[in-house]
Amino acid sequence: MERRHLSYFVAAVEAGSISEAARRLHLSQPSVSQAIQELERELRTPLVVRGRKLSLTPAGRALLGPARRTLRAFDGVRAAVEGVGVLATGRLDLAVVPALAVDPAVRIVTEFRARYPGVRIRVRDAANGAEGFTSLRRAEAELLLHDHPAPYPKHRAVPLALSELMAVFPPGTPLPEGPVGLPELARHDVVMGAAAESAVGTWITVELAALQLPSLTVAVDSAHRDAVIPLVLAGAGATVLPEPAARAAGLLGAVIRPVGFSVPRQAYLYHRTGELSPTARAFVDLVEEPPRGGTGT
Known part of the structure; x- marks a missing residue:
């Protein structure tokens, strides 16, 4: 079994067909197909079901x-042999839950890229809840940014710092200066990103009930996070966003204010216990660095 056998097999699965894998690998379709057939003969079992869209047999799913x-281990060996201690090249597969796609993912990825510009980072979506850890179990990603407790004992969690939340209102909304409290927020229609900010929305609902105030009037409940800011700018309602996204909305004309309440939020960088690739190890080390100018305690 050679490296190319596994490489072509994984490429075909990720591309969804042998022909598309061949195109991405800049190879002929027969070359990729033959390599997968050789792998099947060596393992003495079919791995894929060929058709308009390639699918996996049970053995193929077990191998993936x-x-x-x-x-990834091959890449680690190559880095060690070549002495690439500075990570001049490499690839990192990172899965991110929607709620963390802007904060802190953008900040961390930007810092990593500034330090290791030769490393290619592939970011994929991770599902909310325990299902999001599938990307680690199936090795689709080596690292995972998630806000859910790890459902499996073989995962290590590194706490992540999160930006403060800010209230974001349509352009021209008359507001007093200073932080916006829950009673003020409840007086406005709101736009909620269902997949992205559901934890925040749930907490706000509970707190409003405790204050004997009416629940938020949700004008738009969008499953598409990218639509939230355009909807606010168009006047559909207010929302609550992490500070980097709120500042960006402010530059486009939205009225932004600090929030006068503290929402309990958590986020972690997860990885499987055991040896990491050089790129993943560097990413984890970056996250674990103490804040600049701080003591780290």
């Missing part, structure tokens, strides 16, 4: 995760 981890 170990194949991905083996390819």
